[in-house]
């Protein structure tokens with residue numbers, strides 16, 4: 071099977087673009103706020119989502135502060151490093167990547183460390199395929215009084231995300247996953263409590279690319295009349311377009327497509343056989359953005375993925391990162407790949423690769439049963 075070269079926009083669509091005006095920039099912020107159903111300030115940061123995430127951590131944490139860092143995947147590990155860099159005392163709540171953190175675990179950790187004033191949590195982890203019950207966790211964090219930062223990059227548009235209703239003080243999103251948008255700009259909603267925390271922290275970044283306070287002082291507090299510096303016009307145009315597409319389709323429909331893709335991938339993998347199993351044990355803890363599978367014993371996940379991709383390089387398949395590369399297969403069914411067809415083709419390719427990889431005595435593979443299970447679960 072041959073594939074056409076990826077479509078590239080003509081040069082004139084990319085060059086000589088006027089930057090968005092302050093009014094246009096502010097309008098995009100209002101539409102992100104609507105997407106998140108938030109009444110808090112939204113700041114659009116001119117960089118990938120790790121920029122506001124680092125800005126939030128470095129703005130809130132300081133020597134003398136105590137953080138509970140919930141680790142359900144690689145991003146939680148990153149946040150722990152930043153928190154320690156800031157001189158905060160950090161307690162990591164590590165949960166196996168095959169499950170989710172529970173509100174009870176968070177409550178217990180807060181009871182053990184009552185001085186905790188900051189909690190960092192990832193909503194969905196694309197890298198490990200799990201999702202956490204943020205509403206329930208937010209309730210116990212709010213009752214304790216700590217500030218809650220949420221990384222919602224992999225959950226926004228893939229599943230319900232309600233930062234205000236859930237008591238999230240700092241909610242970071244990016245458009246590059248389920249929104250199908252650009253990776254080069256990102257957004258964060260900031261509660262009044264979070265602004266007060268940042269303003270009261272002498273170590274919070276100021277006059278810095280990481281600074282949320284700069285955006286507050288130079289942009290929000292001056293009535294959003296003049297942008298502090300030249301915005302990334304291509305990325306802002308792409309964010310505008312991707313918001314428009316979600317507004318036309320309806321956020322619920324986009325989320326529904328991702329929920330179906332996850333249900334179909336799980337059901338299809340179970341029907342496929344071959345010893346492949348869902349990496350996340352409970353379906354309720356499986357993220358709508360991506361499904362992770364455990365390779366059968368004796369089969370290297372990255373070699374299996376390489377074989378499947380050799381048959382069809384456009385499949386949304388990748389092996390787990392770092393130490394997970396040997397055992398984890400990720401089906402990244404988000405954005406344009408949140409379709410029954412992408413899920414079916416991914417499972418067929420994995421099944422075909424398994425059939426030629428696994429030795430005698432291996433569990434048989436049934437790609438037709440997988441395709442039927444995907445179709446049923448999708449419907």
Ligand SMILES: *Cc1c(COP(=O)(O)O)cnc(C)c1O
Nearest residue numbers: 119145192194195196221223224
């Ligand atoms: C994808 C993702 C990000 C953004 O990081 P990139 O690796 O640059 O795409 C941040 N947090 C989570 C939970 C993500 O899944």
